[in-house]
Amino acid sequence: MGSSSKRKKKSAGFIHVQPPEKIDYSGFAFDITHRDPESQARIGQLKTPHGTIETPNYIFCGTKASVKNVMPHVMKDLQTDIILANTYHCMIQPGADLVEKMGGLHKFTGWDGPMMTDSGGFQIFSMGHGSVADEIKGRNRSNSKSVLKITEEGAKFKSYKDGRMIMLTPERSMEIQRQLGADLIYQFDECTAFHVDRRYTEDSMHRSHRWGDRSLKAFDEQHDGTQGLYGIIQGGVYEDLRAQSCAWVEDRPFFGTAVGGSLGGSEEQMREVVSWCMNDLKKERPVHLLGIGRIRDVFEFVRMGIDTFDCVSPTRIARHGWALVKGAPDERINIRNARFREDAEPLFPSLDNPASRDFSKAYIHHLFKAGEMLGMQLLAMHNVATINLLMREIRQAIKDGTLDELEKEWLPS
Amino acid sequence: MGSSSKRKKKSAGFIHVQPPEKIDYSGFAFDITHRDPESQARIGQLKTPHGTIETPNYIFCGTKASVKNVMPHVMKDLQTDIILANTYHCMIQPGADLVEKMGGLHKFTGWDGPMMTDSGGFQIFSMGHGSVADEIKGRNRSNSKSVLKITEEGAKFKSYKDGRMIMLTPERSMEIQRQLGADLIYQFDECTAFHVDRRYTEDSMHRSHRWGDRSLKAFDEQHDGTQGLYGIIQGGVYEDLRAQSCAWVEDRPFFGTAVGGSLGGSEEQMREVVSWCMNDLKKERPVHLLGIGRIRDVFEFVRMGIDTFDCVSPTRIARHGWALVKGAPDERINIRNARFREDAEPLFPSLDNPASRDFSKAYIHHLFKAGEMLGMQLLAMHNVATINLLMREIRQAIKDGTLDELEKEWLPS
Numbered sequence: 001m002g003s004s005s006k007r008k009k010k011s012a013g014f015i016h017v018q019p020p021e022k023i024d025y026s027g028f029a030f031d032i033t034h035r036d037p038e039s040q041a042r043i044g045q046l047k048t049p050h051g052t053i054e055t056p057n058y059i060f061c062g063t064k065a066s067v068k069n070v071m072p073h074v075m076k077d078l079q080t081d082i083i084l085a086n087t088y089h090c091m092i093q094p095g096a097d098l099v100e101k102m103g104g105l106h107k108f109t110g111w112d113g114p115m116m117t118d119s120g121g122f123q124i125f126s127m128g129h130g131s132v133a134d135e136i137k138g139r140n141r142s143n144s145k146s147v148l149k150i151t152e153e154g155a156k157f158k159s160y161k162d163g164r165m166i167m168l169t170p171e172r173s174m175e176i177q178r179q180l181g182a183d184l185i186y187q188f189d190e191c192t193a194f195h196v197d198r199r200y201t202e203d204s205m206h207r208s209h210r211w212g213d214r215s216l217k218a219f220d221e222q223h224d225g226t227q228g229l230y231g232i233i234q235g236g237v238y239e240d241l242r243a244q245s246c247a248w249v250e251d252r253p254f255f256g257t258a259v260g261g262s263l264g265g266s267e268e269q270m271r272e273v274v275s276w277c278m279n280d281l282k283k284e285r286p287v288h289l290l291g292i293g294r295i296r297d298v299f300e301f302v303r304m305g306i307d308t309f310d311c312v313s314p315t316r317i318a319r320h321g322w323a324l325v326k327g328a329p330d331e332r333i334n335i336r337n338a339r340f341r342e343d344a345e346p347l348f349p350s351l352d353n354p355a356s357r358d359f360s361k362a363y364i365h366h367l368f369k370a371g372e373m374l375g376m377q378l379l380a381m382h383n384v385a386t387i388n389l390l391m392r393e394i395r396q397a398i399k400d401g402t403l404d405e406l407e408k409e410w411l412p413s
Numbered sequence: 414m415g416s417s418s419k420r421k422k423k424s425a426g427f428i429h430v431q432p433p434e435k436i437d438y439s440g441f442a443f444d445i446t447h448r449d450p451e452s453q454a455r456i457g458q459l460k461t462p463h464g465t466i467e468t469p470n471y472i473f474c475g476t477k478a479s480v481k482n483v484m485p486h487v488m489k490d491l492q493t494d495i496i497l498a499n500t501y502h503c504m505i506q507p508g509a510d511l512v513e514k515m516g517g518l519h520k521f522t523g524w525d526g527p528m529m530t531d532s533g534g535f536q537i538f539s540m541g542h543g544s545v546a547d548e549i550k551g552r553n554r555s556n557s558k559s560v561l562k563i564t565e566e567g568a569k570f571k572s573y574k575d576g577r578m579i580m581l582t583p584e585r586s587m588e589i590q591r592q593l594g595a596d597l598i599y600q601f602d603e604c605t606a607f608h609v610d611r612r613y614t615e616d617s618m619h620r621s622h623r624w625g626d627r628s629l630k631a632f633d634e635q636h637d638g639t640q641g642l643y644g645i646i647q648g649g650v651y652e653d654l655r656a657q658s659c660a661w662v663e664d665r666p667f668f669g670t671a672v673g674g675s676l677g678g679s680e681e682q683m684r685e686v687v688s689w690c691m692n693d694l695k696k697e698r699p700v701h702l703l704g705i706g707r708i709r710d711v712f713e714f715v716r717m718g719i720d721t722f723d724c725v726s727p728t729r730i731a732r733h734g735w736a737l738v739k740g741a742p743d744e745r746i747n748i749r750n751a752r753f754r755e756d757a758e759p760l761f762p763s764l765d766n767p768a769s770r771d772f773s774k775a776y777i778h779h780l781f782k783a784g785e786m787l788g789m790q791l792l793a794m795h796n797v798a799t800i801n802l803l804m805r806e807i808r809q810a811i812k813d814g815t816l817d818e819l820e821k822e823w824l825p826s
Contacts, residue, residue: 064783065776069790073767094754094779102757102775110771341507344515354486358523362515363478366507370477373786377482 014207015152019216023253028183028228030256030286030307036398040278040305043398046286048114048183049226050106053081055286056302056394058293058387059116059310064089065099065109068315069373069380072111078353078381079388084116084310085109087176087186088123088168092161096179104181116310119173119186119215119232122260122290124148124157125193150190152207170214178222184256187215189232191290194262201236201262208234209248216252228255230288237264239276246280257281258288259306271300278304295324295331295390299407302394314387318379321368323347324386326410335379340365347382351389355381427620428565432629436666441596441641443669443699443720447812453691453718454811459699461527461596462639463519466494468699469715469807471706471800472529472723477502478512478522481728482786482793485524491766491794492801497529497723498522500589500599501536504581505574509592517594529723532586532599532628532645535673535703537561537570538606563603565620583627591635597669600628602645604703607675614649614675621647622661629665641668643701646690650677655686659693670694671701672719684713691717708737708744708803712820715807727800731792734781736760737799739823748792753778760795764802768794 027049034043046053060067060075062083067075075083085105090096102108105115125148149156154169170188177185189208192201212231219229231254235241249257259277263270274289281287286307289297293311301309314324321336325347333340343361351357355378367375390410397406440462447456459466473480473488476499480488488496498518503509515521518528538561562569567582583601590598602621605614625644632642644667648654662670672690676683687702694700699720702710706724714722727737734749738760746753756774764770768791780788803823810819 064779064785066780066783066785066787069786071767071787071790073771089783093783094775098755098775098779101755102773108773108776108779110767110776342511342514354484354523358486360515360521362507362511363521363523366477366511366521367479370479370502370506372477372479373482373789374479374484376786377484377790 013152014210015214016210017214017217019213019252020220021253023216023220023223023229023255024225025228025255027225028255030284032284034399036303036401036403038401039303039403041302041398041403042305042307043395044286044307046114046307048228050112050114050183051081053114053308054391054395055307056298056398057081057308057391058298058314059084059288059308060314060384060387061086061310061312062109062111063312064093065105067380067384068319069377070315070384072109074381075111075384076113078385079392080113080384082114082116082184082308083111084118085180085182086123087117087120087173087180090117090180091120091166091168091176092159096176100179100181104179106181114184115182116184117177117180117182117186118290119188120168120176121155121173121189122191124155124168125191150207152210154188154211155190170211171218174215174218174222178227181226183227184230185219185227186230186258187212187232187254189234189260192234192236192261194237194265196236196262198236198238198241201234201238202241205234205236205241205245205261208232209245212248212252216254230254230256230258232258232260232290233277234261236262237269237273242273242276243280246277250281250283254285256286256288257283258290260290263292274301274306275304278306281305293387295387296411298390298394299403299411302398303403314383315380318383319376321375321379322383323364323379324383326386326389327412329413331411335361335364335375336368337365348386351382351385353381353385355379356385426565427623428627429623430627430630432626432665433633434666436629436633436636436642436668437638438641438668440638441668443697445697449716449811449814449816451814452716452816454715454816455718455720456808456811457699457720459527459720461641463525463527463596464494466527466721467804467808468720469711469811470494470721470804471711471727472497472701472721473727473797473800474499474723474725475522475524476725477506478518480793480797481732482790483728483797485522487794488524488797489526491798492805493526493797495527495529495597495721496524497531498593498595499536500530500533500586500593501581503530503593504533504579504589505572509589513592513594517592519594527597528595529597530590530593530595530599531703532601533581533589534568534586534602535604537568537581538604563620565623567601567624568603583624584631587628587631587635591640594639596640597643598632598640599643599671600625600645600667602647602673605647605649605674607650607678609649609675611649611651611654614647614651615654618647618649618654618658618674621645622658625661625665629667643667643669643671645671645673645703647674649675650682650686652689655689656693659690663694663696667698669699669701670696671703673703676705687714687719688717691719694718706800708800709824711803711807712816712824715811716816727796728793731796732789734788734792735796736777736792737796739799739802740825742826744824748774748777748788749781750778761799764795764798766794766798768792769798 586601644662
C-alpha cells in the first residue's frame with residue numbers, strides 16, 4: 001500500500017480516504033449511438049486504447065490468462081471484441097510481477113484487443129463461500145475451506161496453489177491490475193453471499209464503498225491514461241441498499257459501472273434487483289453485469305440497458321459437450337446425445353468459422369465419445385462464434401426495433 | 414468374409430488362398446526423383462487420389478480420427494502432407510459402418526489430403542502384449558488383459574469400449590479399411606512381441622504371409638482404384654526370417670512395403686533389423702517404417718531408404734509439456750521447466766505458425782503450470798510444424814548432399 005496508507009483516516013475502525021473528484025479518462029469514451037424506444041436497450045461504442053467494443057457485447061472469460069482451448073487470433077477470427085482475465089487467478093499463477101515483466105496481459109497472452117480484469121475480490125469470496133455462479137445466482141453451497149478473513153483493511157486468503165497466505169486490499173488490487181494492464185479494471189469489492197442477512201449485506205456494502213474510495217485514490221495515483229476504472233453497485237437483494245449504492249457509484253469518478261453482489265435466489269429476483277439498479281442509474285456510463293450470461297439473460301438485461309456481459313459459460317459448457325444453438329430448447333444441445341450419432345449436418349453451416357461450418361454433428365459427437373480433446377476446442381469455438389452472432393444480431397435488432405422478434409428466433413419456447 | 418471364404422483351401426489347418434498376380438494401382442505412383450550418392454536416402458513423390466506426398470515424409474497419427482488438439486485445416490496450415498487413423502480404434506468408435514455412411518474418413522474428419530490406415534492388427538496385439546511402443550522398441554511389459562486369441566482365421570479380441578468380442582480377419586480388415594476409405598492401407602498382420610521366441614516369430618510370420626495373401630485377394634475383389642495396399646515385412650530380429658519376408662512381400666502385388674514386427678531390444682538391434690530389410694528390398698516401392706519417429710530415428714532410417722515414418726510422439730509428448738526443438742539436447746525441451754518461467758522468446762520465431770512464433774515460452778510455461786489446455790494445443794501445433802520443417806530440410810539436404818551437416822544442426826550432441 002505504501003504511501004497512500006499514511007493518508008488514510010481511521011474512525012470507528014473504518015478507513016476513510018478522500019476519493020479524487022475527477023479522473024481523466026481521455027483515452028476512453030462511451031458513445032451511445034442509438035436507443036430502443038420500447039425499452040432501455042441501447043447501442044454504443046466503448047472506446048479503449050486497444051480498440052472499440054460495440055455494445056451491447058459479451059466479454060469472454062480467459063480466467064487464467066487463456067480462453068480455454070481457443071487461441072487469441074482464433075478469438076479474433078470469431079469476431080470477438082473483448083476478453084477478460086481474473087486478477088485472483090493471474091496473481092497466483094503466473095503472478096502479476098511476471099505478467100508486468102512480460103509486458104502486461106496483452107503482450108503475454110497475444111490478445112491485442114480490449115481486455116478487462118476484475119478486482120480479485122470476486123473470486124476470493126466465491127471460493128470462500130461456494131462457486132461464483134452459486135453466489136450470484138443464489139445457490140447456497142457455503143464452505144470456507146480456502147479462505148478467509150475480511151477486515152477493514154482487505155481480505156486475507158490462502159493461495160489455492162501453495163497454501164501461502166495472501167492479503168488483498170483495494171490498493172494492492174489497483175497495483176496488481178495496473179501490472180496486468182487490462183483496459184477496463186475494477187474497484188476492490190466484496191461479492192456478498194446470498195445467504196447472508198441484511199445487516200451483513202449493509203455493512204459489507206459500506207465497506208465496499210470505502211474500498212471503492214480507496215481504489216479510486218490508489219488508481220488516481222497510478223493512472224497513466226491506459227486504464228478505465230469501474231465502480232461496483234452492491235446492496236444484495238435490498239432495494240434501498242441498491243439505491244444507496246447506485247448513488248455512491250454515480251457520485252464517484254468511475255469510468256464505468258458494474259452491477260455486482262448477490263442478485264437473489266431466483267430468476268425473478270435477479271430481474272428485480274438488476275432493474276432497481278438500472279432505473280436508479282442516471283449517468284451515461286457503460287454498465288457491466290458481472291458474471292451473468294445465458295442467452296435468455298442477455299435478452300432480458302439488454303432491455304434494461306446493460307451494455308456488457310461476462311460469463312464462463314460459453315467455453316465451460318463446451319467442455320461438457322454443450323453447443324449453444326439458435327432456437328434450440330434451453331438455448332443449447334448436448335452433442336453427446338445419441339441422436340447426433342449420424343447427424344451429417346454441421347452445427348451452424350452459415351456461421352463463418354470452421355467449427356460451426358465444416359464438421360458434422362456426427363463427427364463432434366464421435367470426438368466426445370472417443371474422449372478426443374478436439375471436440376472441446378470445436379465447441380468452444382462454436383459457442384464463442386454463436387454468442388458473437390447473438391450480440392451482432394441484438395445490436396441490429398435494437399436499431400431495427402425488432403428485439404422481440406429476434407428473441408423468439410433465439411428462444412422460441 | 415462372405416464369398417471369399419468359400420474359395421479358401423485348408424491344409425494342416427492353414428488357410429491358403431491364391432493372391433492376384435497383378436493389381437492396377439493407376440491412381441497411384443511413386444517416383445524417385447533423386448538419390449543420395451552417399452547413402453540409400455532418396456527423394457520421391459508418392460501420388461495418391463487425395464494429393465502428393467513429398468518423401469521422405471512423416472505421417473501424423475490421428476488415432477481416433479482426430480489428430481489430438483489440432484484441427485485438420487490447421488494441420489494443412491502447418492504444411493502437413495498426410496495423416497493416419499487407426500483401424501482398430503475407428504472400428505470400435507465410431508465404427509466403420511458409420512464412417513462409411515458419413516462418406517469415409519476424409520469427409521468425416523474434414524481432412525482432404527492423403528490418408529493412411531493400418532490393418533487393425535497392430536493395436537490389437539500391442540494391447541494384448543503391452544503398448545505399441547513397448548513392442549516395437551523391445552520393452553517387455555507383457556500383459557493379456559484385453560485380448561486375445563489368434564487363430565489361423567484371424568484375431569479375436571475384446572472391445573475396450575464395451576467388452577464385446579470382436580473377430581478381425583484379413584478379409585474383415587480389408588472391408589473395414591475400404592469403408593474407412595484412406596488412400597494407403599495395410600494388409601492384416603500380427604505385430605509379434607519382442608519376448609516371443611524364434612519359433613513363434615517364424616510361425617507368426619508365415620501366418621502373416623498367409624493373411625497377406627488373403628488381404629490381397631480380398632483387396633483385389635473390392636478394389637476400385639482409390640486405395641493402395643501395403644505389404645508388411647515380418648520376421649522379428651532374425652535375419653533369415655526378415656529375408657524370407659522381404660522376398661514374400663516383393664513377390665506380391667502390393668503398392669507399398671512396410672517394415673513391421675518387433676525391431677529388437679536396443680537401438681543397435683533396431684538399426685540392424687531395418688538395415689537387413691532395406692538391403693533386401695529391390696523393387697522401387699515406397700517403404701514405410703511402422704511406429705518409429707524420433708528425430709534421430711528419422712535421420713538414421715532416411716539414410717537406409719525409408720520413405721515415410723509414423724509415430725504418435727509429436728502430439729503425445731506435447732500433452733506432457735515437451736516441445737521438439739532443433740538443436741536441443743535429446744531433441745526436445747520440457748516447457749514446464751522453471752528455466753522457462755521468464756523466457757520471453759518464442760519457441761521458434763522463424764517457423765511460420767502462431768504456436769512457434771507468437772507466444773513466449775514463458776506464456777506456454779504458464780499455461781502448463783495453470784493446467785490450461787491451450788498449452789497442449791500450442792505444443793501439438795509447434796511439434797507438427799517442427800517435424801514438417803525437419804522433413805523439408807531433410808529432403809533439401811538429400812538434394813544438396815548435406816545430410817550429415819543437417820543432422821549436426823538438429824542433433825548436435
